[in-house]
Amino acid sequence: MRIKKIAVLGAGTMGAQIAAHFANASIPSLLLDLPGLAHAGLEKLKKLDPAPLFDTNLISLITPLEFEKDFSRLKEVDWIIEAIIEDLDAKRTLLKKIHPFLRPDTIVTSNTSGLPLSSIALEMPDEFKKRWLGTHFFNPPRYLKLLELIPTKETDPQVIREIADFGDRWLGKGIVYAKDTPNFIANRLGTFGGLYTLKVMMEDGYSIEEVDTLSGPIVGRPxxxxxxxxxxxxxxxxxxxxxxxxxxxxxxxxxxLFKTPKLLEELLNRKWYGNKSGQGFYRKVGSEILTLDPATMEYRPQKKAVFPSLEMVKPMEDPRERIANLIRSKDRAGSFLWRTLSALLVYA
Structure with missing residues (x-):
């Protein structure tokens, strides 16, 4: 195995957890961010649920460092994963800054959720582009098996094979190869599905609890x-x-459909980002989880979603059988699932 040590650039929600998952595989890492943020990222790791580390002692394999000041230490690593904000200019600037500190054989990848890999590295030297590709982990990386690999036309095939083999054997990932198109595969379909579901909820008057009841385990999803x-x-x-x-x-x-809907725009304006800010569509108060009422933008106690057809399909073990019966039902559950699933399948 050539990859013995890595670096992660960015200690936010994904960056710190990616470093943690490498620690789970006994791979040491350097975690770099702006002053103080790498240490803060490690502290957050200890509080996350579900836990990103098999054993909290593994956190010792992650070394918190600073951008600029500690770039020289990038010479120690075999693989660098960029995981900063989803901003094209910011990513381009960072690549230029780290380039003088890279070994000629270091692989560099991006965890971008959907920015074009070829555009991020557009101004980098040809030799760099041979060792450049996308490695899109999913949140939380310890628990979600999927790893999208997104090579560009310039990526060396041997580099692709090396990262795929490491992801499979050492990180336990299911490798899916994606083309360098906007949002790749999972996020292209996931973004459409999520926004279309939000559209149906607002148009047909479903509650947040009803939507989550109909789009979770009952249809084979988490x-x-x-x-x-x-x-x-x-x-x-x-x-x-x-x-x-x-x-x-x-x-x-x-x-x-991909224009920011009004409800999402309002949540963003209020900085209600979800778990990371303490509130989003849900908010935890003590031991109670409250639900957002989109009409008032206030939180209320949860209300159990009740659909006659759900009781009918609960004894069915096969999710395919449950879905087939639900979409034929004449209640609001059937209407919701027909609209959302048929639209997603047509788009795919």
Whole structure:
């Protein structure tokens, strides 16, 4: 194994957790960010639920450092993962700054959620581009198996194979190869699905609890469903991802859907970003989890979603059977699932 030590640039929600997952595989890392932020990122790791580390003692494998001041230490690592804000100019600037400190064999990748990899590295030397690609981890990286690899036309095939093999064998990831198109595969479909679901909720008067009940385990998806997932990922991140898709996919037949909807815009204006800010579509107060009422923008106690068809399909173990029966039902559950699932499948 050639990759024995890595560096992560950016100690935010994803950067720190990516470093933690490498620590789970006994791979030491350097975690770099603006002054004080790498230490703060490590402190947050200790409080996250679900826990990003197998064992809290593994945090000792992560060394918190500072941008600029500690760039010289990048010579120690075999792989650098960029995980800063989803801003094209910021990413380009960072690559230029670290370039003088790189070994000629160091692999550099980006954890961007959907910015074009070729555009990020546009102004970098040809030799750099051979060792450059996208490695899109999903939140939380310890628990979500998917790892999208996004090579550019210039990426050396041997580098692609090396990262894919390491991701599979050492990080336990399921590797999916994506083209360098806006938002790649998962976020392209996920952004459409999320925004279309939000549209159906507002048009047809579903509550947040109803949507999460209908888009979670009952249809074979995780318990985070729709709005809990938004809060987990971060509404600021979701807003940037959808904006990126709107600007970079001018020929997409559903482009207008990717404009920031009014409800999401209001949440962003209030800085209600989800879990990272303490409130989003949900808010935890003591031991109680409250739900946002979009009509009033106030939080209220949760209300259990009740649909006759759900009781009918609960005994069915196969999610395919449950979905087939639900979309044929004549209640509001059937209407919701038909609208959202059919639209997603047509878009895919």
């Amino acid at each position: 318990k985070t469903a729709t709005f809990r997932l938004f809060d987990l990922v971060g509404l600021d991140v979701f807003g940037l991802v959808s904006k990126n898709l709107y600007h970079n996919a001018p020929d997409d037949e559903q482009r207008e």
